[in-house]
Amino acid sequence: MFGLFKKKSELEKLQESYKTILGKAHLESQRDRTASDKLMAEAEEIAKKIDALKAKG
Structure with a gap:
């Protein structure tokens, strides 16, 4: 429930798109x-x- 309003990071968005x-x-x-x-x-x-992105941070 606490993750309900959590925004996705750029990495998470890219991984979802990739999948x-x-x-x-x-x-x-x-x-x-x-x-x-x-x-x-x-x-x-x-x-x-x-x-x-993984290499950067």
């Missing part, structure tokens, strides 16, 4: 490989941002 995009990429991989590859590239960019 969502990976899920979408997995679903798309069964239908459209090109779309899946684009989503994987987007997820990779987010992963780089996550690594940069």
Whole structure:
């Protein structure tokens, strides 16, 4: 209950976004490989941002 009003950090937002995009990429991989590859590239960019934030602080 106390975490109800807690704002998410930038790292938490990026991790959530990364997880969502990976899920979408997995679903798309069964239908459209090109779309899946684009989503994987987007997820990779987010992963780089996550690594940069972890290295910084």
